[in-house]
Amino acid sequence: MIIVVGATGFIGQAFVRHLCVRNEEHVAVSRRYLDYYDPDRLSQLILDVPADFLINAAGFAGQPNVDACEDEKHECLYANSVLPGRIGQACERSGIPWGHVSSGCIYAGTNRGRGFQETDLPNFTFRSNHCSFYSGTKALGEEVLAGNRECYVWRGRMPFNHVSHPKNLLTKLLSYERLLDVRNSLSHLDEFIMACLDCWKLRLPFGIYHVTNSGSVQTSEVAAMLQSTIAPMRTFQFFEDEDEFMRVAARAPRSSCVLDNSKAIAAGLRLTDVRDAIATSLRDWTA
Numbered sequence: 001m002i003i004v005v006g007a008t009g010f011i012g013q014a015f016v017r018h019l020c021v022r023n024e025e026h027v028a029v030s031r032r033y034l035d036y037y038d039p040d041r042l043s044q045l046i047l048d049v050p051a052d053f054l055i056n057a058a059g060f061a062g063q064p065n066v067d068a069c070e071d072e073k074h075e076c077l078y079a080n081s082v083l084p085g086r087i088g089q090a091c092e093r094s095g096i097p098w099g100h101v102s103s104g105c106i107y108a109g110t111n112r113g114r115g116f117q118e119t120d121l122p123n124f125t126f127r128s129n130h131c132s133f134y135s136g137t138k139a140l141g142e143e144v145l146a147g148n149r150e151c152y153v154w155r156g157r158m159p160f161n162h163v164s165h166p167k168n169l170l171t172k173l174l175s176y177e178r179l180l181d182v183r184n185s186l187s188h189l190d191e192f193i194m195a196c197l198d199c200w201k202l203r204l205p206f207g208i209y210h211v212t213n214s215g216s217v218q219t220s221e222v223a224a225m226l227q228s229t230i231a232p233m234r235t236f237q238f239f240e241d242e243d244e245f246m247r248v249a250a251r252a253p254r255s256s257c258v259l260d261n262s263k264a265i266a267a268g269l270r271l272t273d274v275r276d277a278i279a280t281s282l283r284d285w286t287a
């Protein structure tokens with residue numbers, strides 16, 4: 001039996017959907033019914049269920065985007081940095097392994113074109129003195145877990161799929177007046193969820209996994225794909241550079257980055273080419 005913490009969220013709901021499809025017994029947990037910040041209560045739930053695995057899909061990513069985290073620092077720190085530690089405590093005490101939904105946003109850049117591997121030190125954190133508050137708290141959340149031996153840390157990036165949603169990257173790109181043309185790794189939402197679930201199903205070694213599609217894309221490439229498929233009438237405007245973007249449209253710097261997913265691929269996780277994944281999502285687009 002699997003417990004999903006933060007099951008009402010965008011990522012949490014996707015986990016629940018896929019567990020239903022897989023006929024996997026699970027319990028969806030929300031703060032409304034259980035204070036999962038309290039390790040005693042969470043340990044009791046793990047015992048009562050009884051659960052053999054837990055997924056932490058709870059966190060604070062800001063609405064409508066990470067800029068909101070600059071105003072809600074307490075919530076952000078609590079959900080992204082403190083909560084993983086509390087959940088880790090409860091799981092360790094109960095003797096069950098678990099998976100934590102983290103983010104690739106703790107990196108910036110392409111790592112000289114190679115992409116960042118799981119062993120590369122995050123460079124978009126409070127320690128590197130250049131990050132958004134959101135990214136800083138996500139990196140801290142991972143640091144807190146450093147001692148957890150039976151834990152998967154799944155780093156995803158800018159999820160998208162064929163279903164329009166305010167948190168779907170493709171929907172976001174359609175809704176913004178102007179775009180920042182940067183190179184990024186992305187995660188097809190359903191591939192991300194299936195890969196995370198497969199880590200446990202295949203009993204892969206615990207540790208960090210870059211759960212992103214293969215390759216990377218420029219925002220302008222994605223815009224061109226949108227224009228040639230679902231948004232033929234749409235013209236996209238771009239910021240001159242990151243400086244103009246920061247001056248005009250953003251409060252927090254963004255972590256445009258490329259991740260190397262070869263560890264996940266070598267482990268047998270199915271993560272398709274990013275352009276193919278975008279093309280399939282646009283082909284099946286549901287507004």
Ligand SMILES: NC(=O)c1ccc[n+]([C@@H]2O[C@H](COP(=O)([O-])OP(=O)(O)OC[C@H]3O[C@@H](n4cnc5c(N)ncnc54)[C@H](OP(=O)(O)O)[C@@H]3O)[C@@H](O)[C@H]2O)c1
Nearest residue numbers: 006008009010011030031057058059079101102103156158
């Ligand atoms: N969406 C993305 O673009 C993205 C990309 C990479 C990684 N992630 C990570 O994925 C996780 C989930 O993100 P999401 O986009 O699914 O977020 P979301 O839709 O806002 O859902 C997050 C869930 O976390 C729970 N939560 C626990 N403490 C909270 C707090 N203090 N404030 C707000 N919510 C709290 C809430 O569930 P209950 O109140 O029902 O318990 C909420 O439904 C986060 O850790 C995020 O960093 C997201």
